[in-house]
Amino acid sequence: MSEVRTLIVDDSSVMRKIVARSLRQAGLDPLTVHEAGSGTEGLEVLKVQQVDLILSDINMPSMDGLEFLRQIRAQNLAPGVPVVMITTESSEEHVKQAILSGAQGYIRKPFTAEQVKERVLPLINAA
Amino acid sequence: MLLNGVRRAAIASARNSGNKEMERTMTLSLRESVDLVSDPKNLDASVEEVFQLMLGVNCQRYTGPEPVAEPESVTAVVGFGGLLSGACVFKSGSTAAMKVAAHMTGMEFEEVDDTVKDGIGEICNMLAGAWKSKVPGLSANCGLSVPAVITGRDYNLHVQAPEFKLHHAYTFDDASFEVTIICDGIQ
Numbered sequence: 534m535s536e537v538r539t540l541i542v543d544d545s546s547v548m549r550k551i552v553a554r555s556l557r558q559a560g561l562d563p564l565t566v567h568e569a570g571s572g573t574e575g576l577e578v579l580k581v582q583q584v585d586l587i588l589s590d591i592n593m594p595s596m597d598g599l600e601f602l603r604q605i606r607a608q609n610l611a612p613g614v615p616v617v618m619i620t621t622e623s624s625e626e627h628v629k630q631a632i633l634s635g636a637q638g639y640i641r642k643p644f645t646a647e648q649v650k651e652r653v654l655p656l657i658n659a660a
Numbered sequence: 661m662l663l664n665g666v667r668r669a670a671i672a673s674a675r676n677s678g679n680k681e682m683e684r685t686m687t688l689s690l691r692e693s694v695d696l697v698s699d700p701k702n703l704d705a706s707v708e709e710v711f712q713l714m715l716g717v718n719c720q721r722y723t724g725p726e727p728v729a730e731p732e733s734v735t736a737v738v739g740f741g742g743l744l745s746g747a748c749v750f751k752s753g754s755t756a757a758m759k760v761a762a763h764m765t766g767m768e769f770e771e772v773d774d775t776v777k778d779g780i781g782e783i784c785n786m787l788a789g790a791w792k793s794k795v796p797g798l799s800a801n802c803g804l805s806v807p808a809v810i811t812g813r814d815y816n817l818h819v820q821a822p823e824f825k826l827h828h829a830y831t832f833d834d835a836s837f838e839v840t841i842i843c844d845g846i847q
Binding site: 544546550554592593621622625626641642644 | 709710713714761764765766774775778779781782785786788789790793799800804806
């Protein structure tokens with residue numbers, strides 16, 4: 534597999550590390566990880582870095598994940614790059630909101646590396 | 661004061677989601693199903709699920725004599741807002757908090773630093789999310805605040821006359837911690 538450049542957006546640095554570790558366990562290797570602690574930071578990263586995959590939390594201070602997703606689309610940042618939401622919010626309504634905002638995948642916390650693999654690899658392979 | 665703050669944040673989270681369906685269903689009531697909401701099995705299942713999936717450890721409910729408290733403790737609070745208002749509280753001694761963070765990150769810790777606090781806040785966030793997802797009608801109609809984490813000695817968290825309160829102790833890997841669900845309002 535060629536190098537996968539990933540942006541992980543989560544206000545928890547521990548969760549960013551866990552997500553990165555899960556991606557490597559899922560077989561995404563080599564993997565380049567860019568990290569952002571909020572949607573606002575994530576947008577700044579996307580203005581200067583090209584990525585192949587975006588994973589974002591929803592419940593974050595300053596700019597939440599859904600607004601981050603809307604801004605990515607509105608500013609035409611990372612066109613065609615799959616976005617997967619990783620969040621504790623798991624209701625059908627939250628999933629629907631994420632998909633309507635432009636997400637291609639949804640992973641509920643807590644998660645296993647296997648679940649990350651199942652949701653992420655098809656998106657990477659299809660891109 | 662702390663609970664008022666996290667509750668406001670959770671209510672704001674529910675409102676800011678832009679979820680029209682959520683707004684509509686906020687008129688629903690959970691009051692008839694309060695027995696289901698306060699079922700202690702949901703809390704145990706949530707703790708087992710989060711610790712098994714995120715830490716790879718099995719947790720057991722602890723019902724023995726109260727363990728000797730460490731002088732320094734770590735408390736994380738995640739507020740609920742919407743059909744149910746209240747909070748999920750995780751509390752442990754510093755040793756248990758460092759063990760939790762070590763399992764999450766694969767790192768070793770000698771003090772409760774920012775990474776440990778971050779990890780405990782995230783565990784509390786996942787416990788709150790897992791718990792509310794087990795109650796039909798609550799998951800989509802109850803927002804979560806971002807976690808607040810408190811460390812120190814000799815402090816108590818006090819809530820006046822909650823609607824109901826679940827308070828369980830658990831052990832894993834020779835460490836113990838407590839999880840409390842406080843509901844101070846239910847619609």
